[in-house]
Amino acid sequence: xxxxxxxxxxxxxxxxxxxxxxxxxxxxxxxxxxxxxxxxxxxxxxxxxxxxxxxxxxxxxxxxxxxxxxxxxxxxxxxxxxxxxxxxxxxxxxxxxxxxxxxxxxxxxxxxxxxxxxxxxxxxxxxxxxxxxxxxxxxxxxxxxxxxxxxxxxxxxxxxxxxxxxxxxxxxxxxxxxxxxxxxxxxxxxxxxxxxxxxxxxxxxxxxxxxxxxxxxxxxxxxxxxxxxxxxxxxxxxxxxxxxxxxxxxxxxxxxxxxxxxxxxxxxxxxxxxxxxxxxxxxxxxxxxxxxxxxxxxxxxxxxxxxxxxxxxxxxxxxxxxxxxxxxxxxxxxxxxxxxxxxxxxxxxxxxxxxxxx
Numbered sequence: 001x002x003x004x005x006x007x008x009x010x011x012x013x014x015x016x017x018x019x020x021x022x023x024x025x026x027x028x029x030x031x032x033x034x035x036x037x038x039x040x041x042x043x044x045x046x047x048x049x050x051x052x053x054x055x056x057x058x059x060x061x062x063x064x065x066x067x068x069x070x071x072x073x074x075x076x077x078x079x080x081x082x083x084x085x086x087x088x089x090x091x092x093x094x095x096x097x098x099x100x101x102x103x104x105x106x107x108x109x110x111x112x113x114x115x116x117x118x119x120x121x122x123x124x125x126x127x128x129x130x131x132x133x134x135x136x137x138x139x140x141x142x143x144x145x146x147x148x149x150x151x152x153x154x155x156x157x158x159x160x161x162x163x164x165x166x167x168x169x170x171x172x173x174x175x176x177x178x179x180x181x182x183x184x185x186x187x188x189x190x191x192x193x194x195x196x197x198x199x200x201x202x203x204x205x206x207x208x209x210x211x212x213x214x215x216x217x218x219x220x221x222x223x224x225x226x227x228x229x230x231x232x233x234x235x236x237x238x239x240x241x242x243x244x245x246x247x248x249x250x251x252x253x254x255x256x257x258x259x260x261x262x263x264x265x266x267x268x269x270x271x272x273x274x275x276x277x278x279x280x281x282x283x284x285x286x287x288x289x290x291x292x293x294x295x296x297x298x299x300x301x302x303x304x305x306x307x308x309x310x311x312x313x314x315x316x317x318x319x320x321x322x323x324x325x326x327x328x329x330x331x332x333x334x335x336x337x338x339x340x341x342x343x344x345x346x347x348x349x350x351x352x353x354x355x356x357x358x
Contacts, residue, residue, distance in 0.1 A: 005121025
């Protein structure tokens with residue numbers, strides 16, 4: 001199994017050999033920040049192209065096919081286009097909150113993105129309450145959406161932001177309970193500890209029926225949490241033009257657009273971490289030869305592959321099911337998902353106490 005901690009330790013020792021300790025930490029933080037922004041931007045461009053191609057396949061179209069081979073540079077062209085767009089200054093708005101809102105959304109997305117484990121020894125931060133930190137910072141995004149809708153002084157943006165607030169606050173309960181179910185199975189909130197606990201078998205198999213139920217509920221709630229179809233009521237074009245970001249233009253609109261696609265990857269990445277072992281290869285107890293072959297595949301490829309497959313499922317939801325009404329959306333959460341989640345959590349605790357886990 002590939003261990004990348006030697007590379008990071010080597011970089012640290014190299015910098016420490018000729019820099020003061022405080023300067024070494026500063027340089028490492030800058031390097032990590034630049035790398036994080038780079039990976040964040042590249043993944044966003046990839047996901048825009050990825051969804052366009054999947055959408056085209058569902059609708060029997062070709063999708064992007066003009067800019068670059070197979071249309072691979074279409075997202076890059078769109079990026080340069082949005083960077084050159086003018087920032088339109090509106091009257092009768094709260095200018096400070098209007099400008100602050102997109103930064104809150106992007107900061108929440110970036111902080112969540114930074115916690116994900118990319119490989120063995122390749123993780124930006126790991127501490128004993130890593131999952132709690134992840135759930136906490138991901139909740140900041142709804143504040144940006146509410147501020148965007150209110151500060152725009154537009155009835156459509158206000159309705160869109162209120163819908164989004166009600167939706168995200170509601171479905172965060174199901175996400176939190178699904179995460180708590182798997183934390184009970186893992187016995188730790190450390191991201192690295194959760195991955196290590198799946199070295200012999202992934203949690204979706206080790207946790208029996210409760211783990212599978214938590215996985216299904218997490219995918220549904222995660223789709224709603226990211227405001228994606230069929231839960232895209234806050235951005236319902238036929239009702240609210242563009243929803244809470246109607247009045248935004250240029251790079252400010254780009255921040256919302258960027259965060260939406262990266263939130264899709266974050267939801268899929270957390271699902272792969274909690275249920276599918278994160279960067280851990282697929283192992284079957286007793287099949288040592290098979291397990292040894294699986295270890296040859298780098299952990300980063302395992303993590304990205306799982307995230308892309310789960311992202312495909314979430315995109316599949318959008319292009320298959322019609323948009324729900326707001327009452328149907330909230331009924332699904334409060335009358336169905338939440339009670340099932342509470343029962344499922346109690347069932348997982350009983351299984352663990354009785355020692356029925358694999």
